Amino acid sequence: MCLAVPGRILSVRGNNAEVDFSGVKRAVSLDLVPAARQNDYVLVHAGFAIQLLAPEEARETLKLFTEIFSRTGGVPPGRKGGGKP
């Protein structure tokens, strides 16, 4: 049920956006991601954008996978989570 799909914002009107999901266009509410702007990538769940996506972080993850899994004997590092101690 927590399925969410990435898409790119084509246009913004008020709190609503038109989002392109690899060719399929749909209206999406920006109530939960008010800072989103045209051309931003957002993650969409049940008609709402729930998070802004970072394309450079996606590329970085893929680069890490490619580098580390192409050699043997490595595990890609996760980022430190958990916030400030």
Add this chain to the structure above:
Amino acid sequence: MKPAPAGSFCSPLWRDRALAAAAVSELRRLAPAAAARAGGQINLMEVCGTHTMAVAASGMRGLFPKELRMLSGPGCPVCVTSQGDIDTVLALALVPGVIITTFGDMLKVKGSGSLDLNSARERGADVRVVYSPLDAVALAAAEPSRQVIFIGVGFETTAPVIGAAVRQARKAGLKNFSSTAFFKLVPPALEMLLSDPENKIHGFMLPGHVSAIIGTAPYRFIAEKYRVACVVTGFEPLDILAGINILLKQVISGAPRVEDEYFRVVSAEGNLAAQKIMKEVFSLSTPSWRAIGPVKNTGLKFSKDYASFDAVKRFKLKYSEAPEPKGCSCGKILLGKALPPDCPLFGKACTPANAVGPCMVSSEGACAAWYKYGA
């Protein structure tokens, strides 16, 4: 050049065969050492139903070494909803004149009788599947003479979405829209599992999209208090294999910590706007969990300010506990104490076409995933 619609998020590299094979061989190399530290068998739990489906659909389970067991946790919303709450939903559906709107997952979950939302239609219930709670709000605006009820169940990913829809309904002055708020919270659910002295979980693959909302900070107790490995993980096959490798490494090192493999989506603080809406519309509750019963402060209900949108109150229904289906092992499966094939009903009396328990009904339930894709 115009960027591709979903850019690097939908790159075929996320499911690249050669990289996956390398990740699996790394996992096989690490598993024996991790298992040795864990007493011979390493049990990792994917907490999210969407992970359960992603693991099953990829076929990776068959590649895991025998020392590694992947359990499915209490992260399928339909599966953890108590029988009493399901009965309440069916009672709402039979209120004359109302329109029930729901995500498709809830349609075939049976109440204590043999009734489900789908068969309630034969008794005159008007039940409609929607993609978004906003579709339900739009329906209420279009049908002012009818009461429209949204069946709200889910975790922290879905609660703010429904909260935002309820806020829109209030702003539009809709008096004929209401919702249930049978929401559950992931961190307290994990604490429930960890505080059980019988628990044998060595690492948690934490849910990516719940974490997009709540961030990674609420999971610190897993590593710090219970010394159990954990990593927030994405949903592509390579994400999941990387997540398992990170967990194995944490177990081997004996130094558990909250790691974030899904940093292209998840930050430490999460989505603050969504958290604010969740706090405004809902407050902590004591929901009843399937197979566990009521546990204090593990869920969300409507806040005082939004109580008039609570469908259960509006239609004056009373909650009563109800027994789970006889012979069904959903409860044990949700707690990581059994795998679907351990259930005597699995694949025999209980199949997707004729499901007994919610873990078989829900498309992302552990039993449905095992039945569809095999082990």
